[in-house]
Amino acid sequence: MDLNRNDSPHNGPRNPDDKQKKNIWLILIITVVAVLAIGSIYNMISKSQYTQTTWTDFRASMQAREIVEAEIQYDRVIYLTREEAEKPAAQQKACYTGLPSSYQQMELADELIAIGATVNRVITEDNSTLMMILYYLFMGLLIFGFMSMLTKRMGGEGMMGGFGKSKAKMYMEKQTGVTFKDVAGQDEAKESLQEIIDFLHNPQKYTDIGAKLPKGALLVGSPGTGKTLLAKAVAGEADVPFFSISGSDFVEMFVGMGASRVRDLFQQAAKVAPCIIFIDEIDAVGRTRDNRMGSNTEQEQTLNQLLNEIDGFEPTKGIVCLAATNRPEILDKALLRPGRFDRRIIVDRPNLQGRLDTLKVHTRKIKLSEDVDLKKIAQATAGAVGADLANLVNEAALRAVRKGRKAVNQEDLLVSFETVIAGTEKKNTVLTDTEKRLVAYHEVGHALVAALEKHAQPVSKITIVPHTSGALGYTMQMPEEEKFLNTAEELMTELKTLLGGRAAEQVVFGVKTTGASNDIQRATSLARNMVALYGMSEELGLMAPASVSNAYLDGQTYLDCSQETSAKVDEAVQRLLNKAYNAAKQTLTEKRALLDEISLYLLAKETITGDELMAYVNADQSQPSEPEQTEEA
DSSP, rough: OOOOOOOOTTTSSHHHHHHHHHHHHHHHHHHHHHHHHHHHHHHHHHHHHHHEOOOHHHHHHHTHHHEEEEEESSEEEEEEEEEHTTOGGGGOOEEEEOOOTTSSSHHHHHHHHHHEEEEEEEESSHHHHHHHHHHHHHHHHHHHHHHHHHHHHSSSGGGGGTTSSSEEEEOHHHHHHHGGGGGOOOOOHHHHHHHHHHHHHHHHHHHTTOOOOOOEEEEETTTTTSSHHHHHHHHHHTTOOOEEEEEGGGSSSTTTHHHHHHHHHHHHHHHHHHHEEEEESTTHHHOOOOSOOOSHHHHHHHHHHHHHHHHHGGGGGGEEEEEEOOGGHHHHHHHSSSSSSEEEOOOOOHHHHHHHHHHHHTTTTOOOOOOHHHHHHHHTTTTTTTTHHHHHHHHHHHHHHHHOOOSSSSHHHHHHHHHHHHHOTTOOOOOHHHHHHHHHHHHHHHHHHHHSSSSSSEEEEEEOOOOOOSSEEEEEEESSSSOOOOOOHHHHHHHHHHHHHHHHHHHHHHOOGGGGGHHHHHHHHHHHHHHSSSOOTTTTTTOOOEEEETTTTOOOOEEOOOOHHHHHHHHHHHHHHHHHHHHHHHHHHHHHHHHHHHHHHHHHEEEEEHHHHHHHHHHHHHHHOOOOOOOOO
């Protein structure tokens, strides 16, 4: 497959040996300059410590007996006068003068001793030259070793340490080891990327008809959905080199380094084309430009260079640029225009079949027992992404090892799922009898409201065992089928179920506890969405005063309306919550006997299943109701 591959020796990379020799010579030059500079600075500092005088002044001080301390060296005399000695030690400054060749050091020492001066040291031989040579040699070796180590650590690209060199990791097909068989639950995304693979394999059939492959494709989706895995799978299927880099690797504190790395990345890609360039978290470098902080920022220069490089290469060369983000709304419009990242591929959360296929992929190398039913696990994990499912399978395998088993069973998978959503059990937490009763009635309140409502999801488990997530107990509901739409009645039922715990506390104990805080938060968020996003309130009708900040991250909503409308939204939310709470309270009041019976059973066992709950509910509903008494006329 030849896609204008550039193998010319003039355009290829330079000889590594020549580059290494150039670096060594550059280090040597810098070492020599540094040693000479350090020596000069040392001499300047050492001389600045003394006051230079003449030999005549020195002899005059000797005759006046003003010298109190001296050091005689081979070519000079350093001495301290009586006036300087009387000053504080920090302010004393010695003098020095040259020693004539006619004078003998020992004779001068005797004369100084005779006038009462202290002679600290007498140096009769000239060792200064040898010491200086050894000093410069030591400093040179030290600087040379440091610069060599620094250059090696920083990439070896000259004395800039490779700051302008791309940090992209290059993979070959056998190194990535990822194909479309390793990616499950993303059939639509794989179908969209299949065309890119086909072009890299068979470019001639596209060029014959005059078609051009999109230069860039943007993978958009929530964290953990497999965007990076998809990009590696494309490279593995196409059997071409794969460059992987994060958007944050382009941004540096040094001006121009980001743009230099972009240039270097595309130069490397051009040498091994056809290939794939993958930029993960491209929003770090590709966010929208503005003029609030000026137009010459490092991030903007890097983005401009990225746009120029994408425009610069020819589609027929076989360079495909893939990018991933979970914040597409902040990307610069110039980055998304036709001719650049003009194809958007949604990598969404997998549906039921997708989760089942993903579980099959992650359990390929896991030993499973015969009782394992992956379909039930897929039904229970609605909304989970591929990373969540991989973590669930791994936690199940770890639990099987802790239990001393050779294979993973269904219980391991279910317990691991509960561990992911609620944490592990806190065995050291001891609740009082009153707290246990409150928790039991609270959880049964949730479960009983859900069991008696028509549109509620079935309850699968109720427990009053504390967990590390902070919950003192929880009620788990497992959907029977995959749903993508919800009616107003179904959402209202969910509100009643969420508020069933607080309603049970009020009906039985007449108190309000802090245990309902998470329920109230979730219920308030759901009610606000019903009013402000879904148009399910009578007061506002079809008006949507709220918007979603980012559907691929937290999905939080923010109000974009006047203060009067915001007040109406709050009032409508309050009415919905009161309506749901009163309905749940009425249901539990009517079924008070059943509530007591199930709560006592839960207190005894601490954990019950949904089937045990429904056995009590069905038995209660099968009992004949008492006939109404009528007054005789």
